[in-house]
Amino acid sequence: QDILHKNNLLAAHNRGYFEAKEITAFNLVSSPGSGKTALLECTLRDLGKELDFYVIEGDQQTTNDADRIAKFNIPVIQINTGKGCHLDATMVKDALAELKPKDHSVVFIENIGNLVCPSMFDLGEQKRIVIISVTEGEDKPLKYPDMFAGSQLCIINKIDLLPYLKFDLQKLIEYARRINPKLEFIELSCSSGAGLDQWYAWLKRQFAFSE
Amino acid sequence: QDILHKNNLLAAHNRGYFEAKEITAFNLVSSPGSGKTALLECTLRDLGKELDFYVIEGDQQTTNDADRIAKFNIPVIQINTGKGCHLDATMVKDALAELKPKDHSVVFIENIGNLVCPSMFDLGEQKRIVIISVTEGEDKPLKYPDMFAGSQLCIINKIDLLPYLKFDLQKLIEYARRINPKLEFIELSCSSGAGLDQWYAWLKRQFAFSE
Numbered sequence: 001q002d003i004l005h006k007n008n009l010l011a012a013h014n015r016g017y018f019e020a021k022e023i024t025a026f027n028l029v030s031s032p033g034s035g036k037t038a039l040l041e042c043t044l045r046d047l048g049k050e051l052d053f054y055v056i057e058g059d060q061q062t063t064n065d066a067d068r069i070a071k072f073n074i075p076v077i078q079i080n081t082g083k084g085c086h087l088d089a090t091m092v093k094d095a096l097a098e099l100k101p102k103d104h105s106v107v108f109i110e111n112i113g114n115l116v117c118p119s120m121f122d123l124g125e126q127k128r129i130v131i132i133s134v135t136e137g138e139d140k141p142l143k144y145p146d147m148f149a150g151s152q153l154c155i156i157n158k159i160d161l162l163p164y165l166k167f168d169l170q171k172l173i174e175y176a177r178r179i180n181p182k183l184e185f186i187e188l189s190c191s192s193g194a195g196l197d198q199w200y201a202w203l204k205r206q207f208a209f210s211e
Numbered sequence: 212q213d214i215l216h217k218n219n220l221l222a223a224h225n226r227g228y229f230e231a232k233e234i235t236a237f238n239l240v241s242s243p244g245s246g247k248t249a250l251l252e253c254t255l256r257d258l259g260k261e262l263d264f265y266v267i268e269g270d271q272q273t274t275n276d277a278d279r280i281a282k283f284n285i286p287v288i289q290i291n292t293g294k295g296c297h298l299d300a301t302m303v304k305d306a307l308a309e310l311k312p313k314d315h316s317v318v319f320i321e322n323i324g325n326l327v328c329p330s331m332f333d334l335g336e337q338k339r340i341v342i343i344s345v346t347e348g349e350d351k352p353l354k355y356p357d358m359f360a361g362s363q364l365c366i367i368n369k370i371d372l373l374p375y376l377k378f379d380l381q382k383l384i385e386y387a388r389r390i391n392p393k394l395e396f397i398e399l400s401c402s403s404g405a406g407l408d409q410w411y412a413w414l415k416r417q418f419a420f421s422e
């Protein structure tokens with residue numbers, strides 16, 4: 001409880017920092033391999049020229065995800081948590097001090113692949129985006145409710161695989177809405193490109209600054 | 212550290228309990244939706260008549276998985292951890308006291324869908340089985356090394372989807388072996404049935420009792 005309280009104070013600090021610099025910050029959460037990094041790769045490829053992006057990557061080990069982001073010549077920091085199962089506000093605060101993001105930029109934080117623990121740690125983000133892959137099954141929102149309750153957007157990824165799966169997309173949305181009636185949804189495929197335009201439109205609507 | 216130490220003592224207790232009753236116990240771990248419950252469903256359907264099975268189910272919320280298991284008329288207990296991100300040895304000890312498994316039976320423990328935290332909590336199992344889906348990407352063993360280091364069998368699931376994915380199966384195995392050279396591998400599909408015979412053969416080789 002003390003840990004959570006301490007984290008909330010630092011998250012408030014980060015939130016103030018973002019507001020002062022009119023930075024739009026997002027916390028990307030999902031199970032391992034649902035497509036967080038792939039979504040960032042598409043976004044940086046397609047919008048990288050028109051906006052200032054910064055990325056904070058979180059993983060237990062390796063710099064694999066930061067390496068993939070770095071290919072787009074975007075400032076990126078990799079945090080390795082070792083045994084840690086979630087990013088916390090202190091790690092993000094330290095990463096920002098190193099990145100020194102410009103005013104009016106967009107900061108993406110890719111959390112550890114974990115549908116459980118990151119839900120308890122506010123990082124100071126403007127919005128939390130939960131990504132679920134159509135391969136994971138419909139009942140995940142019910143089984144991992146805190147993550148869906150604490151997010152504002154749910155991206156349903158890998159829709160290119162729908163023809164080969166017994167997956168009920170409407171049921172997934174129904175379950176997620178049961179947990180969080182205000183949750184917004186975007187269905188897309190990072191690999192085929194389907195739905196990416198909806199994601200970019202949503203992204204631009206969130207900006208803390210006028211473009 | 213104190214929590215881990217306390218857990219290890221109770222895990223030893225569970226291990227002694229299993230040995231006394233010649234029970235073979237498995238801890239099934241994976242990301243959310245990789246197919247832990249699906250694997251149990253196939254196993255109970257195909258081997259349910261010839262062996263005594265018991266299942267301990269772990270989820271943050273819902274009895275969905277225990278309900279799926281119960282359809283096979285197998286004694287099953289659902290543990291709901293609420294905010295908790297892993298099963299621990301105490302929860303398993305309490306579940307066993309309720310299940311009262313027979314001598315020479317097989318106990319499956321399905322852990323919370325989480326590639327991080329369950330790796331730190333010995334439950335007293337004979338073997339830990341990590342399931343990874345071909346949809347998750349090849350680098351998961353490197354990014355979540357503790358889970359692969361602490362497992363003895365790696366089941367690669369959903370191979371029916373391989374034709375539709377850019378997935379390098381050999382690379383996945385290479386990465387996992389880098390983390391754990393002794394790791395055994397079985398490739399299968401719970402939905403198509405491919406590879407299940409290898410899983411059943413491996414299972415029978417593990418028995419703490421002669422069949």
Ligand SMILES: Nc1nc2c(ncn2[C@@H]2O[C@H](COP(=O)(O)OP(=O)(O)OP(=O)(O)O)[C@@H](O)[C@H]2O)c(=O)[nH]1
Pocket residue numbers: 030031032033034035036037038039065112113114157158159160161188189190191192346347348349351354375376377
């Ligand atoms: N078929 C299909 N595969 C996808 C799609 N998006 C991502 N993938 C694949 O899914 C795997 C995991 O993608 P990542 O981007 O690494 O996922 P992640 O959420 O960043 O994973 P972690 O950071 O390790 O938790 C890779 O093999 C991707 O190629 C998609 O839209 N369709």
Ligand SMILES: Nc1nc2c(ncn2[C@@H]2O[C@H](COP(=O)(O)OP(=O)(O)OP(=O)(O)O)[C@@H](O)[C@H]2O)c(=O)[nH]1
Pocket residue numbers: 135136137138140143164165166167241242243244245246247248249250276323324325368369370371372399400401402403
């Ligand atoms: N295509 C395909 N889908 C599968 C396979 N095995 C399981 N699935 C699907 O994957 C989804 C998740 O399966 P589950 O058995 O619920 O996975 P789980 O690991 O028990 O999930 P949690 O307990 O919630 O972490 C479901 O929609 C299954 O139908 C497979 O071999 N191939």
Ligand SMILES: [Mg+2]
Pocket residue numbers: 036037038065110
């Ligand atoms: Mg990633």
Ligand SMILES: [Mg+2]
Pocket residue numbers: 247248249276321
């Ligand atoms: Mg399950």
Ligand SMILES: [Zn+2]
Pocket residue numbers: 085086117118296328
């Ligand atoms: Zn945690």
Ligand SMILES: [Zn+2]
Pocket residue numbers: 085117296297328329
């Ligand atoms: Zn944990």
